[in-house]
Amino acid sequence: METSKRRRSNTRARLLEGAVEVFAERGFHGASVEDICERAGFTRGAFYSNFASKDELVLALFQATTDRLLEQIEALLPELATQPGTLLDAVLGLLDETAPDERQWHLISTEFTLHALRDPEAARALNQQRAMFRDSLTKLVEQIVETSGLTLSVPAERFVRLVIALHEGARSQSLLEPRELPPGELERTFLPMVLEAVSRPSR
Amino acid sequence: METSKRRRSNTRARLLEGAVEVFAERGFHGASVEDICERAGFTRGAFYSNFASKDELVLALFQATTDRLLEQIEALLPELATQPGTLLDAVLGLLDETAPDERQWHLISTEFTLHALRDPEAARALNQQRAMFRDSLTKLVEQIVETSGLTLSVPAERFVRLVIALHEGARSQSLLEPRELPPGELERTFLPMVLEAVSRPSR
Numbered sequence: 001m002e003t004s005k006r007r008r009s010n011t012r013a014r015l016l017e018g019a020v021e022v023f024a025e026r027g028f029h030g031a032s033v034e035d036i037c038e039r040a041g042f043t044r045g046a047f048y049s050n051f052a053s054k055d056e057l058v059l060a061l062f063q064a065t066t067d068r069l070l071e072q073i074e075a076l077l078p079e080l081a082t083q084p085g086t087l088l089d090a091v092l093g094l095l096d097e098t099a100p101d102e103r104q105w106h107l108i109s110t111e112f113t114l115h116a117l118r119d120p121e122a123a124r125a126l127n128q129q130r131a132m133f134r135d136s137l138t139k140l141v142e143q144i145v146e147t148s149g150l151t152l153s154v155p156a157e158r159f160v161r162l163v164i165a166l167h168e169g170a171r172s173q174s175l176l177e178p179r180e181l182p183p184g185e186l187e188r189t190f191l192p193m194v195l196e197a198v199s200r201p202s203r
Numbered sequence: 204m205e206t207s208k209r210r211r212s213n214t215r216a217r218l219l220e221g222a223v224e225v226f227a228e229r230g231f232h233g234a235s236v237e238d239i240c241e242r243a244g245f246t247r248g249a250f251y252s253n254f255a256s257k258d259e260l261v262l263a264l265f266q267a268t269t270d271r272l273l274e275q276i277e278a279l280l281p282e283l284a285t286q287p288g289t290l291l292d293a294v295l296g297l298l299d300e301t302a303p304d305e306r307q308w309h310l311i312s313t314e315f316t317l318h319a320l321r322d323p324e325a326a327r328a329l330n331q332q333r334a335m336f337r338d339s340l341t342k343l344v345e346q347i348v349e350t351s352g353l354t355l356s357v358p359a360e361r362f363v364r365l366v367i368a369l370h371e372g373a374r375s376q377s378l379l380e381p382r383e384l385p386p387g388e389l390e391r392t393f394l395p396m397v398l399e400a401v402s403r404p405s406r
Contacts, residue, residue, distance in 0.1 A: 029232065106320075165369055176329065197400060
C-alpha cells in the first residue's frame with residue numbers, strides 16, 4: 001500500500017512536471033497556479049500543501065535539475081580518476097543530456113532569472129540555489145584537477161562560472177538558430193582551449 | 204524651422220527612450236503600447252506612424268544599440284592598426300560602456316529573445332538583426348586579425364559567437380550578483396586566453 005509520504009512525493013513530482021509544460025507554453029508570469037493544478041490533475045489545496053508559491057515551485061525545479069546534473073558528474077568520477085583527459089568530454093556530454101527538453105528548461109530558467117532581477121526576494125533565493133550548485137561543481141573541478149596532477153592558474157570557481165556563462169549564452173543562440181549553431185558546439189570548441197590555457201602540471 | 208522629417212525622427216527617439224524605461228519596469232509583455240505612449244508623451248497615432256507593433260519597436264532598439272557598438276569599434280580601427288595588441292581591451296571596454304544601462308538592456312533583450320523562442324515571426328526578425336550584427340563584427344575581426352599579421356584557427360564568425368555568448372551569459376551572472384562577479388570580469392579573464400589559443404602568425 002502506498003504510504004502517505006510516497007503519495008505526497010508523487011503529487012509533488014506531478015505538479016513539477018505539469019508546471020514545466022505550462023511555463024514553457026505560457027511563460028512564468030502567464031501561467032497561474034490554477035493552470036498548473038489543472039494540468040497536473042490536482043486541487044489548489046494539493047499545490048499549497050507542497051509549495052508556498054509559484055516561486056518556490058520554480059526553485060524546486062532548479063534544485064531537481066542541478067541535483068540530477070551533480071549526481072551524474074559524481075557517477076563519472078571513478079572513471080575520470082583513471083582517464084582524466086575525458087573530463088571535459090564527459091561534462092559537456094552531460095550538459096547536453098541533462099535537461100531532457102533544453103528548450104523548456106531554458107525558457108523557465110531564463111524567465112525566473114528575469115523575475116529575480118526585479119524581485120529582491122526571488123533574487124536571494126535564486127542566488128542561494130545557484131551558489132550551492134556552483135560550490136558543488138567547484139569542489140568537483142578541484143577534485144578532478146588534483147586527481148589529474150594539475151594546478152589551475154585561475155580559481156576553480158571562476159572556471160565554473162565561465163562554463164555556466166558560456167553554456168547559458170550558447171544555448172540561447174542554439175535555440176534561436178539550431179541549424180547555424182548546433183547545441184554544445186561553442187562549448188566543445190572553446191572550453192578545451194581555456195582548460196589547456198589555465199592548467200599546469202602540479203610538480 | 205524644424206522640418207517634418209526631423210520632427211518625426213525626434214518622435215521616434217522619444218518613443219524608443221520611453222519604451223526602454225517602461226519595458227525595464229513592467230517587462231516586454233507587461234508594457235502596453237498605451238504605457239509607452241503615455242511615458243513618451245505621444246498619442247497611439249504617433250506610435251503607429253513610427254512602428255507597426257511593439258515587436259518592431261524592440262527590433263529598432265536592437266538596431267540602434269548594435270549600430271552604436273559597431274560605430275564605436277570602427278572608430279577604434281586606425282588605432283588598432285598601429286597597436287593590434289589592444290584589440291581585445293578596446294572591444295571589452297566598449298562592451299562595458301555601450302549600453303548606458305546594462306540592466307535595462309539585459310531585461311529588454313532577454314525578454315524579446317524569449318518572446319522570439321515562442322513566436323516564429325519575431326524569431327525571424329530577431330535572427331536577421333542578430334545575423335547582420337554578427338556579420339559586421341566578423342568582418343571587423345577578420346580585418347583586425349589581418350592587420351595584425353595573424354591567422355585564426357577557427358572561423359572568425361565562431362569567435363564572434365563565443366564573445367557574444369560569454370558576454371550575455373556573464374552579464375546575467377553579474378546582474379544577479381554584482382559583488383561576487385564584477386561586470387566584464389569573466390570576459391577579461393578568459394577571452395584573451397582564447398584569442399591567444401586560436402591565433403597564429405600568418406607567415
